[in-house]
Amino acid sequence: xxxxxxxxxxxxxxxxxxxxxxxxxxxxxxxxxxxxxxxxxxxxxxxxxxxxxxxxxxxxxxxxxxxxxxxxxxxxxxxxxxxxxxxxxxxxxxxxxxxxxxxxxxxxxxxxxxxxxxxxxxxxxxxxxxxxxxxxxxxxxxxxxxxxxxxxxxxxxxxxxxxxxxxxxxxxxxxxxxxxxxxxxxxxxxxxxxxxxxxxxxxxxxxxxxxxxxxxxxxxxxxxxxxxxxxxxxxxxxxxxxxxxxxxxxxxxxxxxxxxxxxxxxxxxxxxxxxxxxxxxxxxxxxxxxxxxxxxxxxxxxxxxxxxxxxxxxxxxxxxxxxxxxxxxxxxxxxxxxxxxxxxxxxxxxxxxxxxxxxxxxxxxxxxxxxxxxxxx
Numbered sequence: 001x002x003x004x005x006x007x008x009x010x011x012x013x014x015x016x017x018x019x020x021x022x023x024x025x026x027x028x029x030x031x032x033x034x035x036x037x038x039x040x041x042x043x044x045x046x047x048x049x050x051x052x053x054x055x056x057x058x059x060x061x062x063x064x065x066x067x068x069x070x071x072x073x074x075x076x077x078x079x080x081x082x083x084x085x086x087x088x089x090x091x092x093x094x095x096x097x098x099x100x101x102x103x104x105x106x107x108x109x110x111x112x113x114x115x116x117x118x119x120x121x122x123x124x125x126x127x128x129x130x131x132x133x134x135x136x137x138x139x140x141x142x143x144x145x146x147x148x149x150x151x152x153x154x155x156x157x158x159x160x161x162x163x164x165x166x167x168x169x170x171x172x173x174x175x176x177x178x179x180x181x182x183x184x185x186x187x188x189x190x191x192x193x194x195x196x197x198x199x200x201x202x203x204x205x206x207x208x209x210x211x212x213x214x215x216x217x218x219x220x221x222x223x224x225x226x227x228x229x230x231x232x233x234x235x236x237x238x239x240x241x242x243x244x245x246x247x248x249x250x251x252x253x254x255x256x257x258x259x260x261x262x263x264x265x266x267x268x269x270x271x272x273x274x275x276x277x278x279x280x281x282x283x284x285x286x287x288x289x290x291x292x293x294x295x296x297x298x299x300x301x302x303x304x305x306x307x308x309x310x311x312x313x314x315x316x317x318x319x320x321x322x323x324x325x326x327x328x329x330x331x332x333x334x335x336x337x338x339x340x341x342x343x344x345x346x347x348x349x350x351x352x353x354x355x356x357x358x359x360x361x362x363x364x365x366x367x368x369x370x371x372x373x374x375x376x377x
Contacts, residue, residue, distance in 0.1 A: 047082025
């Protein structure tokens with residue numbers, strides 16, 4: 001059995017003022033081609049299908065084309081909603097679409113949809129767990145003790161009634177502790193959305209979404225990453241799709257196939273004279289999405305407009321010089337960003353009261369930040 005793992009399409013996304021729809025269509029055509037050439041049995045799509053809960057019409061039409069292209073090739077789709085998606089909108093039409101081999105996660109009600117795939121080694125169960133928050137699982141299961149994301153996902157998995165003798169695959173969209181993040185992701189300060197990878201021990205493979213950098217958290221617990229680069233922090237990455245080849249129970253091979261974007265996303269560093277010299281950019285893809293950092297000591301008047309005559313898809317312009325390197329506020333900001341909301345609150349309490357918080361007070365603050373994050377989401 002061969003499965004293709006992708007996630008975080010973010011259809012309809014814009015980077016600065018640039019629409020990514022054309023680039024997304026281009027890369028999805030590659031995904032369909034790979035699925036056909038690999039003779040894939042199913043595509044696992046691990047959430048953040050759209051970039052926002054109410055997507056633009058063009059994004060909806062693109063997803064419709066993508067699912068139809070896969071269904072026409074008899075390739076099953078197993079997809080879940082992510083934190084950027086509306087769980088209800090993704091679930092719309094799920095009952096009808098499964099007749100064409102497109103399986104979408106439903107609104108979480110305490111049960112998790114299961115798709116059965118079959119090959120010469122028997123059945124493989126694919127569980128479709130949409131992005132869940134503690135409040136959603138608490139309400140669905142009627143368990144008031146569910147306070148954290150760890151509690152919520154653990155309870156959801158515990159209610160799946162998994163037959164460990166069979167091959168089991170999970171498609172989910174959550175943040176697992178230890179995963180490396182990118183600037184294009186939604187960051188929850190304090191890590192209240194963290195869950196532990198041990199939750200997934202019952203699965204032969206956990207196809208995860210939410211983190212944009214491809215990486216293994218542990219053996220067969222994997223983030224495949226985005227199909228495209230969505231921030232400058234991803235400029236050095238090679239984007240890919242993940243291929244899972246499953247034989248009998250405990251026989252699994254995971255590999256990747258690189259993707260070639262219509263426009264790459266690059267970071268350029270140098271003086272204005274250097275980056276505008278014909279010898280510097282000649283022969284390069286000047287229509288790539290680029291972030292330029294100039295080393296000139298003085299700002300270039302109308303720098304963005306001038307540079308866009310050469311680099312039309314210029315995302316932003318910054319400076320790396322004596323002035324910017326000596327700004328002390330940068331170090332201060334970085335120190336703040338390295339601390340969680342809980343740590344900052346505890347430091348403030350200790351400075352105001354000349355004593356640290358008690359264990360009970362720390363527990364109360366943890367629960368408070370968890371509930372605030374749920375309300376914000």
